Amino acid sequence: xxxxxxxxxxxxxxxxxxxxxxxxxxxxxxxxxxxxxxxxxxxxxxxxxxxxxxxxxxxxxxxxxxxxxxxxxxxxxxxxxxxxxxxxxxxxxxxxxxxxxxxxxxxxxxxxxxxxxxxxxxxxxxxxxxxxxxxxxxxxxxxxxxxxxxxxxxxxxxxxxxxxxxxxxxxxxxxxxxxxxxxxxxxxxxxxxxxxxxxxxxxxxxxxxxxxxxxxxxxxxxxxxxxxxxxxxxxxxxxxxxxxxxxxxxxxxxxxxxxxxxxxxxxxxxxxxxxxxxxxxxxxxxxxxxxxxxxxxxxxxxxxxxxxxxxxxxxxxxxxxxxxxxxxxxxxxxxxxxxxxxxxxxxxxxxxxxxxxxxxxxxxxxxxxxxxxxxxxxxxxxxxxxxxxxxxxxxxxxxxxxxxxxxxxxxxxxxxxxxxxxxxxxxxxxxxxxxxxxxxxxxxxxxxxxxxxxxxxxxxxxxxxxxxxxxxxxxxxxxxxxxxxxxxxxxxxxxxxxxxxxxxxxxxxxxxxxxxxxxxxxxxxxxxxxxxxxxxxxxxxxxxxxxxxxxxxxxxxxxxxxxxxxxxxxxxxxxxxxxxxxxxxxxxxxxxxxxxxxxxxxxxxxxxxxxxxxxxxxxxxxxxxxxxxxxxxxxxxxxxxxxxx
Ligand SMILES: Nc1ncnc2c1ncn2[C@@H]1O[C@H](COP(=O)(O)OP(=O)(O)OP(=O)(O)O)[C@@H](O)[C@H]1O
Ligand SMILES: [Mg+2]
Numbered sequence: 001x002x003x004x005x006x007x008x009x010x011x012x013x014x015x016x017x018x019x020x021x022x023x024x025x026x027x028x029x030x031x032x033x034x035x036x037x038x039x040x041x042x043x044x045x046x047x048x049x050x051x052x053x054x055x056x057x058x059x060x061x062x063x064x065x066x067x068x069x070x071x072x073x074x075x076x077x078x079x080x081x082x083x084x085x086x087x088x089x090x091x092x093x094x095x096x097x098x099x100x101x102x103x104x105x106x107x108x109x110x111x112x113x114x115x116x117x118x119x120x121x122x123x124x125x126x127x128x129x130x131x132x133x134x135x136x137x138x139x140x141x142x143x144x145x146x147x148x149x150x151x152x153x154x155x156x157x158x159x160x161x162x163x164x165x166x167x168x169x170x171x172x173x174x175x176x177x178x179x180x181x182x183x184x185x186x187x188x189x190x191x192x193x194x195x196x197x198x199x200x201x202x203x204x205x206x207x208x209x210x211x212x213x214x215x216x217x218x219x220x221x222x223x224x225x226x227x228x229x230x231x232x233x234x235x236x237x238x239x240x241x242x243x244x245x246x247x248x249x250x251x252x253x254x255x256x257x258x259x260x261x262x263x264x265x266x267x268x269x270x271x272x273x274x275x276x277x278x279x280x281x282x283x284x285x286x287x288x289x290x291x292x293x294x295x296x297x298x299x300x301x302x303x304x305x306x307x308x309x310x311x312x313x314x315x316x317x318x319x320x321x322x323x324x325x326x327x328x329x330x331x332x333x334x335x336x337x338x339x340x341x342x343x344x345x346x347x348x349x350x351x352x353x354x355x356x357x358x359x360x361x362x363x364x365x366x367x368x369x370x371x372x373x374x375x376x377x378x379x380x381x382x383x384x385x386x387x388x389x390x391x392x393x394x395x396x397x398x399x400x401x402x403x404x405x406x407x408x409x410x411x412x413x414x415x416x417x418x419x420x421x422x423x424x425x426x427x428x429x430x431x432x433x434x435x436x437x438x439x440x441x442x443x444x445x446x447x448x449x450x451x452x453x454x455x456x457x458x459x460x461x462x463x464x465x466x467x468x469x470x471x472x473x474x475x476x477x478x479x480x481x482x483x484x485x486x487x488x489x490x491x492x493x494x495x496x497x498x499x500x501x502x503x504x505x506x507x508x509x510x511x512x513x514x515x516x517x518x519x520x521x522x523x524x525x526x527x528x529x530x531x532x533x534x535x536x537x538x539x540x541x542x543x544x545x546x547x548x549x550x551x552x553x554x555x556x557x558x559x560x561x562x563x564x565x566x567x568x569x570x571x572x573x574x575x576x577x578x579x580x581x582x583x584x585x586x587x588x589x590x591x592x593x594x595x596x597x598x599x600x601x602x603x604x605x606x607x608x609x610x611x612x613x614x615x616x617x618x619x620x621x622x623x624x625x626x627x628x629x630x631x632x633x634x635x636x637x638x639x640x641x642x643x644x645x
Contacts, residue, residue: 040354041347044124051117056168058110063172063325065106068099070321074314110168111160118159125152129350132357138423147221148353151346158343163336169329176326180286180319184311190289191323194282198275198330205271205334206341209264213341214348216260223253268337275334279327286323290316369441369449369529371434372398373561378419379428388427389415391584397577399529402552402562404572404592407581413565414455416581417532420563421452433530451523451531455538455565457515459522464492465499468521478526485554486521487547512539517547524551531555534565549574572596 072092080089129148136148158164177195181188230237230246237243294311333340374396381388389412397403405413418424420431422438431438433446447470459467465474468482479499483489491514495501503509503518510518516539523531537545552574555562564571572578578595580587588595 039351041351048117051113055110055113058106059168060172061106062103063169065099065103068096072096114159118156122156132353135357151350154346161339163339166329166332173326173329176322180322183315183319186293187286187290187319190286191326194278194327198278198327201271201274202330202334205337208267209337210341212260212264214345216257217345219253219257223257226250226253271334275331279331282327283320283324287316287320290319369434372396373530374432377429378426380419380426389584393586395579395589397561399559399561400556402556402575403577404575405565405579411581412584413581414534417534417565421532448526449529451528453519453523453533453536455534457519459515463500463502464518467518468525482521482525485524485551486517488517488521513544530561532563537568
């Protein structure tokens with residue numbers, strides 16, 4: 001059968017409304033040759049550098065102020081005990097209190113700064129990631145699981161975690177190291193060795209724990225997702241006794257998570273013990289080296305007056321304390337391995353989501369659509385799958401016309417319905433509504449002009465009125481109109497709270513047919529210009545089906561474009577156009593009568609061909625049998641006849 005051209009659309013290129021210019025996007029600086037584009041996430045994080053830099057400067061103050069009790073202790077021994085001056089003790093104590101109060105104050109400011117940075121990061125990314133999750137869900141993409149929003153929270157918490165403050169303490173650690181060198185180079189070397197060991201340990205620890213920890217996170221998310229999705233189908237699980245199997249599969253995922261977590265924890269435990277040992281040895285080793293240098297200098301006085309001299313004991317204590325503090329940030333990072341691995345995993349996953357699902361571009365603000373819906377050579381596939389589902393489908397429908405999309409299962413009917421609504425992206429070709437590409441309309445503005453009843457009805461927790469009015473403020477006139485069109489009145493009258501009845505999660509308290517009618521009422525609410533109904537009569541009884549046919553006629557009379565995906569023939573009475581899809585290709589498209597006649601003709605031709613083939617096969621069989629009969633000897637003729645009979 002030849003494809004019928006979309007005759008109803010031939011004049012449409014002239015009917016395009018003038019498309020207003022899109023808002024110009026903020027210009028980005030051009031990339032230098034060889035320069036890699038920065039990730040969106042990194043760019044967002046870099047905008048927080050003023051907060052983080054200030055917090056880092058405050059960290060240096062905090063670290064030095066944290067030495068105040070040590071200085072107090074040394075000065076008390078040095079000045080008060082020797083001079084027995086209560087006044088000195090008093091003023092030293094006043095200085096100590098002022099120093100500690102200042103330290104707490106600066107620390108509070110630093111915490112506040114990091115909290116603001118986390119909050120701002122969350123604010124800037126929240127909408128973008130919510131949209132990415134929503135789009136991922138729409139396209140049934142792995143990014144649609146909602147994990148991105150958890151990951152965002154994780155990164156936000158990272159800002160006020162001890163990890164970031166430990167990183168900020170690293171420069172102070174280096175300063176302390178420099179001070180120890182100034183006190184005595186041998187003690188400085190000893191402190192440096194401790195820092196190097198600690199550093200190697202932390203890098204080794206991160207390298208070994210990061211992968212199992214990320215695996216553990218992935219397995220935990222999979223287990224959580226599996227539990228969420230399967231528990232939604234509790235009825236099916238219970239009725240067919242599937243619970244043990246489901247539980248087994250969930251336990252398998254859970255075991256993978258626990259195993260990876262145990263591997264990471266085991267290794268990190270050893271590293272932490274090593275780090276603790278280095279930390280404890282550090283102070284004493286520095287003091288031992290200092291004492292050795294002093295004893296050596298005492299026993300071997302240098303003839304050179306500028307040569308090594310015994311060290312002041314208080315300096316030994318200062319160096320030992322500073323050595324401990326120089327190590328503290330690195331050993332704290334080793335201790336915080338879990339937080340670092342978790343945050344790094346979250347960062348990478350967010351980056352993947354943002355790369356895989358780019359930001360929705362600026363959409364056009366247009367007037368209410370009044371023109372036809374035209375699909376031009378639409379080619380599309382599922383995300384991540386290069387094999388097209390629709391392979392160049394074209395059709396066109398004028399306002400006031402109804403199109404039936406028919407074809408076998410998996411032909412691509414539901415996919416075409418989603419493409420027509422602009423919720424499924426196209427690889428090639430265009431879908432135009434009133435002359436403008438459906439993907440470039442501002443979806444929030446276009447939404448009220450569209451009605452959609454999906455194959456899986458998808459009602460939401462709330463009242464019937466909320467669901468029909470699409471969770472906006474219900475307009476009584478539109479609500480009554482939608483209820484009437486969907487034939488919902490008897491159903492609503494039978495419910496105790498009428499339109500205000502809570503329908504529960506996914507419309508759980510309604511029957512399949514009732515859900516379908518509520519879904520239909522939602523699709524026709526607000527007098528939309530384009531209504532797409534995907535198998536709207538799958539669960540309807542005779543009365544429901546009559547109401548549906550009446551609704552389609554009324555929608556057409558109002559000038560609505562109606563697209564119906566159907567397997568049933570009753571609905572064909574009220575449609576004007578028919579599109580027959582097979583394996584993602586247009587088998588026929590055109591006015592209903594022509595398509596039906598063409599289908600009938602093709603079926604007749606097919607039948608005639610099959611009949612002809614059958615007759616020919618029988619003739620060939622007879623001809624094959626005739627020579628063998630004539631060639632057979634007369635005495636064997638009887639059994640041969642009996643066998644053929
Ligand atoms: N999200 C998806 N990911 C991968 N493949 C998909 C996805 N959605 C649909 N497909 C594939 O696209 C093809 C067409 O699916 P579609 O739902 O459009 O069929 P249909 O004609 O509506 O079938 P039915 O009459 O059974 O509803 C099928 O082979 C299906 O497996
Ligand atoms: Mg379908």
